Amino acid sequence: MKILNQKSIDFLEKYLNNSSPTGYEANGQKIWMEYLSQYVDSFITDVYGTAVGVINPEAKYKVVIEGHSDEISWYVNFISENGLIYVIRNGGSDHQIAPSKWVNIHTKKGIVKGVFGWPAIHTRKPGKEEVPKLDNICIDVGAKNIKEVEKLGIHVGCVITYPDTFQILNKNKFVCRAIDNRAGGFMIAEVARLLKTNNISLPFGLYITNSVQEEVGLRGAEMITQTIKPNVAIVTDVCHDTTTPMINQKEQGKTEIGKGAVISYAPAIQNNLRERIIETAEKNKIPFQRLASSRYTGTDTDAFAYSNGGVPSALISLPLRYMHTTVEMVHKNDIENVIKLIYHTIQNIKEGEDFKYFN
Numbered sequence: 001m002k003i004l005n006q007k008s009i010d011f012l013e014k015y016l017n018n019s020s021p022t023g024y025e026a027n028g029q030k031i032w033m034e035y036l037s038q039y040v041d042s043f044i045t046d047v048y049g050t051a052v053g054v055i056n057p058e059a060k061y062k063v064v065i066e067g068h069s070d071e072i073s074w075y076v077n078f079i080s081e082n083g084l085i086y087v088i089r090n091g092g093s094d095h096q097i098a099p100s101k102w103v104n105i106h107t108k109k110g111i112v113k114g115v116f117g118w119p120a121i122h123t124r125k126p127g128k129e130e131v132p133k134l135d136n137i138c139i140d141v142g143a144k145n146i147k148e149v150e151k152l153g154i155h156v157g158c159v160i161t162y163p164d165t166f167q168i169l170n171k172n173k174f175v176c177r178a179i180d181n182r183a184g185g186f187m188i189a190e191v192a193r194l195l196k197t198n199n200i201s202l203p204f205g206l207y208i209t210n211s212v213q214e215e216v217g218l219r220g221a222e223m224i225t226q227t228i229k230p231n232v233a234i235v236t237d238v239c240h241d242t243t244t245p246m247i248n249q250k251e252q253g254k255t256e257i258g259k260g261a262v263i264s265y266a267p268a269i270q271n272n273l274r275e276r277i278i279e280t281a282e283k284n285k286i287p288f289q290r291l292a293s294s295r296y297t298g299t300d301t302d303a304f305a306y307s308n309g310g311v312p313s314a315l316i317s318l319p320l321r322y323m324h325t326t327v328e329m330v331h332k333n334d335i336e337n338v339i340k341l342i343y344h345t346i347q348n349i350k351e352g353e354d355f356k357y358f359n
Helices: 006-017 026-036 146-151 179-197 219-228 271-283 300-305 332-347 353-358
Strands: 042-045 051-055 062-068 073-079 084-090 102-107 110-117 138-140 159-161 167-169 173-176 205-211 232-240 261-265 288-292 313-320 328-331
Touching (some): 006 026, 006 179, 062 332, 073 146, 179 313, 179 328, 179 332, 232 271
Parallel strands (some): 232 313, 261 288
Antiparallel strands (some): 051 205, 110 138, 173 328
16 A cells, blocks of 8 residues: 655645744644645644544544644743843753754744854863853844844744754655654644545544644643543654664663654553554554653653543654754654554454443
């Protein structure tokens, strides 16, 4: 079965290139909903911007497949008298990658370009060099003082994103900022597309959910699960490729891009649902890897699992290199295998006794 087509890749590129920082996901959600509207019966949205495409909204039982739409970013926190801008995190932004990066500062007047400046190597003393920290990285927008900065429309609270755009490396590696976890929204949308184009009927309602504010504590999922009240939730997010340098596999486990979807083990993962996913992977010869996540998964799985008195939940992850950088990298084959695994798993859930089995 062919998974991705050129229309899919074009959508992914458009979706990734659009900024969708935590708390400001609206434009990205519009792109996602416009694409998904071809394949669902209706939509649900909430006041903070989580979007849900629904197939069979009248059905008794409800199955969620979910990703999150937000990306890490910065906030303007302080503007110095000489016009330099200091920042705080909005999500898990990495201060070490900031120096020499271009940024987009989002204002009511539009995008203002700037750069994270850094002292030239000639001015630093070997052995005594400062490392990038929140209190010494700053953005230069070419203004000579605070008044010029403010005239550009920049003020404390403006959100800041990186402008890095989608690239394909060596034919099958997708590289961009915000693959964590715009890839999740993309993959669940592709599941809906395949269901529609292959005329698959489901005996339950399918809620294709693109949550907001995951990067600041799973907040969007926490809210929308109370609205949907699902019977089952299958979440997709990214996990680390641990084969690159400076990662301890004894601590992080071994997962690698190109080796298939990653199925998680954790207290929030409902065992029967996870085993159904593994059975589906084995039956359909879909390659997969395993990951133990100890006390919590750190993904929206935790929000769904512990809501509404407990929702049987599972996590299917996409292995990714260089998380929370502007060069996040995934393998095309893994994206296709995650899509296939979700697509076949939801067809392997039957109404009635199956929902009792998961409980």
